[in-house]
Amino acid sequence: MRDWKFNHIDFSIYPSYKGDDLGVFWTPEKTTIKIWAPTAKMIEFRLYKDGSTGEAFHKTQLQAVGDGTWSTVLMGDYEGRFYTFRINDGEWLAEMPDMYARCVGVNGKRGIIFNPQKTNPENWQNDQGPELKKFTDAVIYETHVRDFSISESSGIQHKGKYLGFTEEETKTASGAATGLSHLKELGITHVHLLPVYDFYTVDEEKPLEKYNWGYDPLHYNAPEGSYATNPYDGTVRIKELKKLVQSLHANGIGVVLDVVYNHTFFTKESVFNQTVPGYFYRQKKDGSFANASGCGNEVATERAMVRKFIVDSLKYWAKEFHVDGFRFDLMGIYDLETMKIIRDELDKIRPGMLLYGEGWTGGESPMPEEKRAVKRNSPKLPGVACFNDDLRDALKGNHSSKKTKGFVNGLELREESVKFGIVGAVHHPQIVYDYVESAKQPWASEPTQCINYASCHDNYTLWDKLKASCPKAGDDEMRKMVKLAGAIVLTSQGIPFLHAGVEFCRTKGGNPNSYKSPDTVNQIDWARKEEYHDVFTYYRNLIHLRKNHPAFRMPLTSQIQNHIKFCTEYKIGVVSYCIYGREVGDSWEEILLIFNANRKETLIELPAGNYRIAVKGDEFNADGHGDTVSGELKAEPISMTILVKTEN
Structure with missing residues (x-):
């Protein structure tokens, strides 16, 4: 044996x-x-x-x-x-x-x-994704192929399939745009797909009998068959995934793939171990398999042929499927040198691809932390971003704890942690880092290394987390909290990231870990877009605002340090600051943002001058027709206000 x-x-x-x-x-x-x-x-x-x-x-x-x-x-x-x-x-x-x-x-x-040429859709040679001038121009939207279309409310014919992303003008029964049309209406720039490589736990012959997110890798270079119309002919899944990419590209939307090279579903039985036993995995001192993934093993990215496999695989997806970026699951398991080589090699194919990941692990690794791609080592990884879990937890409370609260759901003294996210996790002279509960120092060298988010596929949806921590909150208060979280994420420096359906209060019925729960839990219920249309409209307006104003997406730390100032008197439950927009090419010379998380109106003393109200509550007056105020302002409960300084 x-x-x-x-x-x-x-x-x-x-x-x-x-x-x-x-x-x-x-x-x-x-x-x-x-x-x-x-x-x-x-x-x-x-x-x-x-x-x-x-x-x-x-x-x-x-x-x-x-x-x-x-x-x-x-x-x-x-x-x-x-x-x-x-x-x-x-x-x-x-x-x-x-x-x-x-x-x-x-x-x-x-x-x-197979003949790869036969897997190319018509006109594939002319397919091209959107070009980013800078990483902070991206607005990322994370979804799962099956979740996106499987609900009856989607109005999509190819439910749960790659081709669901190719259907035009789909609607709910009441006429609200769904699917691809919804993405265009919302205005996001990139769709982040949960794993689409071949994974193990869904039987491709009976795909609706089981559900999985796909973090159980089987074959890294072949697409998953349960999302294809024919799982028996492997060329069909390749062609249909390419059609998904082509459809999104044709509508100006980039595609990011979630990749999971940090572990495999099987350990002893994996294709790695059945080819070269032991080589592809890290071991503990006793020779047994290490488990920093929490899934039974961790891949030894630092070994020459493991590194080569990962780089070859990424280059294949980039070249063959024309994808625009990669999200690395448990990136903290990867060694720094491998991540640097990935950035360099992908830049040779197409400069400017988005690369980001989780700057942590799921357990202890035998490789020392100083050699791995964890958050605090971000300065050693230019061009690679990490998720800002510091802002995530500051906004709504600890991600895995049901009743904990954060800034938007009423916990006081979280203002400094929110400010940490607002400046994109870089150094800013006005932040007191001792008061940032989860990070006592900045970890990003540039804002392009920071992915700001309030929720993702993991843990509770934003709505469910807020509901669990504020069980007595009424529907109006719930909507306001979801809007305030989105307002902070989408106006902060760095790269904003949205969990699909957050824009209409997506719920999983309180399920905190739905990786293998049924479609009834995981599906996007498009009918909620009609029920929470004011929230959707608010998020759409936020994205439009961000795209139109470079002041919210500065690419350089020096710009943030020089042109953002926390310019009002401190108040509990309030974060406010000024952006000097003209200095970064914005049409708004001076912008004042006020986030009031208090459950009552809060009086804010304004800096000297007259200010036009650009955003107050649900009202967006970005075209310049808002009322003018000076001296002081009553900030509405649980809301964002944006003022623009005028010369009058």
Whole structure:
């Protein structure tokens, strides 16, 4: 029986390979096969006519060709045939596709030899995503392929599928825009998709019987089949995912993929361990698998061929699927050097791709923290952003604790933590960092490294968290809190990030961890857009405001330090500050923002001068027709007010 402990092995002496031809590649004349398996003694390649049943109709042996690689060439046209490998390193490992498999059959049991050109939609060669002048121009909208369209209220034909994103002019029964039309109406710049690589726990033959977010990786380079109209032909899922990307691009919306290279669903049984046992994972001192992911293992990103696999995979998605960025799950597991190389290599393909992730882990790692891509190491990772969980928890209370509160739901003395988020987690001379509960020092070098958010797929939705912490709050107060949280996120420096449906008070019925809960919990109920249309309108107006005013999206720390001033007298439950917009190219010379989280009107003494009311409550007067005030202002309860200084 195999011993799955590896403290006796020095993986650093394994040979590495630098070529770009690992995998299975088709041409009409031949199929070329190459894998890296330095501990193998024998490798068998098997061909099948079916993706999950039947016996192999052809078997052949690979030959060792140097640097730990094994290869063979099949002469003839094998397009559409299914394949597996079986490796013997002293004993036979499990039969499965290779780790580079780009096209797989149902449930990922076998790879498919395919012609990539046939997976391209019409006019694919002209497809191109939106160009960002600077990262802070982005407004990211996180959603799950199935959640987005599965509800009856969506009015979308291809429910739960990639093609749901391609349908134009979809509506609810009452006529409210849904799907793609909703995204255009809202005004976001990028859709962030929860994992769309091939994951394990949803049976692609019976996709509606189970639900999962997809953080259970099986094959990293092949799309998930449960979102395709045909899970048996692996080329269909590739083409339909490309159509999703093409549709969003055609409407000026970029696509960010959620990637999970930090762990695999299986450990001993994974394609990594069934190819090169132990190499792809970090180990504890006793040789057992380390578990900083909290999912049973953590990938050893610092090892040469692990790093190569991750970089090759990202480059493949960027080139083949034209995606515009990547979000890294538990990025704090990755080593810093790998993240730097990822940034550099993707810039060679297309400069300006969004790269961001969770600057933390799910548990202890044997790799020292100073070598990993955690938040506090952000200065070592230019061009890579981290989620600002400091602002998230400051706004609404601890993310995982049901009853805790934050600024918008009435907890006092959270003002300094909110200010920390407003300046994009960079250093600002007026912030007293000792009063920032979760971060005693700034961690971002530039605001482009800060993703500001109030909620995401993890934990409670914003609505559910506010409801749990304020059980006596009425509907009007609930709406105001959701609006205030959105107002802070969408006017703060950094990159704003929205959880799909937050703009119409999405609920999961109080479920704090819905990763495998049914569609009834996870689906976006588009009927709520009609019920909470004032909240949707407010968020749409906020996005429009942000896009029109560079004062809310400065790319440089020096601009924030020089042109943002906390310019009013401190009051409990209030955060207010001035932006000197003219200095950063804004049409508004001086802007005063007031966030009042108190449950009553609060009198604010204004700096000298006259101010026009641009935003007050639900009223947006960004075109210049607002009333003028001076001296003092009564800020409405649980609201944002924006004043613009006038010369009169």
